[in-house]
Amino acid sequence: MSVTDQPRRRDAAATREAILRAAIEAFTRAGYDGAGVREVAAAAGVTAMLVNRYFGSKEQLFAEAVDRSFAAPTVVGADPAALPAQLAAALVARTDPASEPLNPYLLMLRSAGNPRAAEIMREAIGRHVGRRLTGLLTGPDAGERAELVLSVIAGVWLMRDVLATPALTGADPGRLKEHLSGVIQALSRPSPDPA
Amino acid sequence: MSVTDQPRRRDAAATREAILRAAIEAFTRAGYDGAGVREVAAAAGVTAMLVNRYFGSKEQLFAEAVDRSFAAPTVVGADPAALPAQLAAALVARTDPASEPLNPYLLMLRSAGNPRAAEIMREAIGRHVGRRLTGLLTGPDAGERAELVLSVIAGVWLMRDVLATPALTGADPGRLKEHLSGVIQALSRPSPDPA
DNA sequence: AAGATAGGTCTACAGTCGTAGACATACCTG
DNA sequence: CAGGTATGTCTACGACTGTAGACCTATCTT
Structure with a gap:
């Protein structure tokens, strides 16, 4: 890692954390199938x-990496009325190719090909993201x-x-944000007007 | 394949076609990394x-499979006004879990993890789907x-x-279709009203 | 019927994968 | 300082991957 790679001080918790961080980075960049255990370890x-x-298997490592990655709140919106604009702005900003490369959506998209990974992520979504977003919406079919x-x-x-x-x-x-804001707005209303 | 697997009559075109069909099926089901050449061959x-x-390499086989899969027109809409409803209805129907398992979107999503596969699909989208959809929309930022x-x-x-x-x-x-229809409607207008 | 050629298979190689068991070493405790 | 234990490494196995070259054989032509 560093130029003088003196063998890190023995600390189980710190080492475990380092592995988990490396795993999140690798899985986000290369997906479940594309990231190897040796690569993460190195x-x-x-x-x-x-x-x-420490993690039992690659699958369990992935599960923990997903859980950690999905647990970080991506967008926090308080006012339901301003939610579409805020969400759209954040989405446009964070999907900029020059933006930070670590986020749950990239991890999700690049790992979706593996069936087992898909299961793990479905459960993680229900546990974190889905619940969080549902709380921001109102109405019967908020879920x-x-x-x-x-x-x-x-x-x-x-x-x-x-x-x-x-x-x-x-x-x-700017225009992208306008479009997406309209899209999310359409999903914010409980039921579309059957004019 | 069949119960009496008599060695198929030697026909280069037919064999190539059989391989390509098998490749589309395998790549759609398991993604680029998940599908093996031996599996497709079998x-x-x-x-x-x-x-x-016949195809040079797995990568070229994938490129041809993608091209074929993306070439099939998924949704054909003539009337621009009715497009949102039609598209939403088709989307809801075809994403039903009990629906036919072969379509370009599944192939795309399950192969997106591999960088080379992503490149190939980006080009194929520009070549087929993108162009087709752009023609259905009006306005300056239709693309x-x-x-x-x-x-x-x-x-x-x-x-x-x-x-x-x-x-x-x-x-x-039904409700899903209503929601999605509203979403697509929001994207059909050239520029959102800056009310 | 005999030869030519297109169509297919066999064997194999070099690499990577996830993972298991035995072994080594740094650190804390007495 | 001596010992024990937590922490980390080494070697290796079996399976799988994509692919290359040599080889066979069915089919068509003469």
Whole structure:
């Protein structure tokens, strides 16, 4: 790691934390299948076996990495009326290709191909993100509208960062924010007007 | 494959087609990393080497599978005014877990983790889907709004089929269609009203 | 019927993967 | 200072991956 890689002081908690951080980084960048245990171990400055010794298996390591990554509150909005604009602004800002590369949505999108990883993430969503977002919405079908908002967020992250589609990466942020604000607004109302 | 697996009559075109079909199925079900060349070959009733002999490499096979999968027009809408409702209805119907398991969005979502696969799919989107959807929208920023619609579609497919989130899989189809129709409607207008 | 060629298979290699058991060493306690 | 234990490493295995070259054989042509 550092230039003078003196063997880190023996501290189980700190080492475990270093491995978990490295795992989040690796899984977010390369996905569940693309990240190897040896790679995670090397980034944490330890051996591959120590990873399994602390976390049991790659699958359990992934589960804990997902849980940690999803636990961090991505967007906090207090006023329900201002939520669409705030959410849209945050989404546009954070999906900027030059933005910070560590976030739960990238981890999710790049690991969705593996069935076991998908299960783990579904449970984590129900445990963290879904519940948090549902609380911000009002109405009887808040749960499903919250997951629709989640779908939109994930979809934008997919196209803009993972696939890096030209029209979205090069779009004007202000106009993009307007569009997305309208989309989220449409999902904020309990039931669409059957005019 | 069949019970009496008599060695298929030697026909280069037919064999190539069988391999390509098997590849689309495998890549859609397991993603780029999850599907192996031997698995594809076995499903087509041939040897792994023949796959590479016809397609050069796994990567080129994937590129051709993506191109074929994306070329099939998923939703055809003629009337721009009715487009949101039609698109929403088709999306809700086709993302039903009991629906047909072969479609470009699943292929895309489950392969997005691999960087090379992501590049290939980005090009294929620009070549097929993006252009097709852009033609259905009007206004100066039709391109970026088309990709936002694509983002919504992909996001719903991700949550409803790949992750199989409970609130979306169990949601009432009619109400879901209403919500999504409103979302797409918001993206159909050239520029949101700065009221 | 005999040869030519397109169509397919066999064997194998070099690499990576996740993981298990035995072994070594740094640190704390007496 | 001596011992014990927590902490970390080494070696290795079996399975799987994509792919290359040599080889076989069914089919068509003459």
